[in-house]
Amino acid sequence: MKHTLNPLNDLGYKADDLTVQVTELLVATADSSDELIDKSVSDVLRLLRERMKMDVVFVSEFTEGQRVFRHVSTAPDSPVISEGGAEPLERSWCQRVVDGRLPRFIADASKQPETRELLKSVPFPIGTHISTPIVLENGDIYGTLCCFSFHPHDQPNTEDLKNLEFTARLTAQKLDRQRVVRKAPESVPDWNLKPR
Numbered sequence: 001m002k003h004t005l006n007p008l009n010d011l012g013y014k015a016d017d018l019t020v021q022v023t024e025l026l027v028a029t030a031d032s033s034d035e036l037i038d039k040s041v042s043d044v045l046r047l048l049r050e051r052m053k054m055d056v057v058f059v060s061e062f063t064e065g066q067r068v069f070r071h072v073s074t075a076p077d078s079p080v081i082s083e084g085g086a087e088p089l090e091r092s093w094c095q096r097v098v099d100g101r102l103p104r105f106i107a108d109a110s111k112q113p114e115t116r117e118l119l120k121s122v123p124f125p126i127g128t129h130i131s132t133p134i135v136l137e138n139g140d141i142y143g144t145l146c147c148f149s150f151h152p153h154d155q156p157n158t159e160d161l162k163n164l165e166f167t168a169r170l171t172a173q174k175l176d177r178q179r180v181v182r183k184a185p186e187s188v189p190d191w192n193l194k195p196r
Contacts (some may be wrong), residue, residue, distance in 0.1 A: 045073035057147040067092040080124045094144040097131040105161045108152035127152035
């Protein structure tokens with residue numbers, strides 16, 4: 001059995017703690033291929049969905065006025081959104097969370113004045129809703145990491161927001177590393193021989 005060093009273990013976290021598992025999945029593939037990065041993100045979303053008892057967890061990207069679903073994990077019997085799907089950013093709950101019109105943690109969307117009206121325009125129920133921005137190193141908002149259940153949780157756990165924020169920070173770091181790797185060839189000088 002391979003033992004990996006994880007600084008979170010030194011801080012008193014146990015191997016089955018959500019933060020440890022998320023860290024191991026996202027950090028372990030930091031220098032791997034895009035395919036492994038995508039797999040690690042998918043595994044993390046599934047882990048978050050199962051441990052937080054959510055029906056849907058996704059990473060969205062804000063691009064060209066749209067919210068695009070880049071990675072999605074849904075309960076097997078409830079695929080309400082899919083990867084690659086998009087909608088106008090301004091209509092999304094994600095944009096409202098980023099600009100402060102909605103809180104990051106909503107225990108019961110039907111009881112919040114800000115979301116009660118919004119629920120009428122969503123084609124599926126939303127009970128507990130948690131969302132946080134994915135902020136890149138340069139300060140740009142990539143998008144959001146969001147999750148929701150179809151029914152409000154009986155005992156909402158505010159620690160779930162901390163877990164989501166932690167995962168969003170690691171996801172941003174992974175995205176930043178990907179961008180550096182993809183830009184590397186442009187930084188290589190042109191070594192072609194040119195006449196003087």
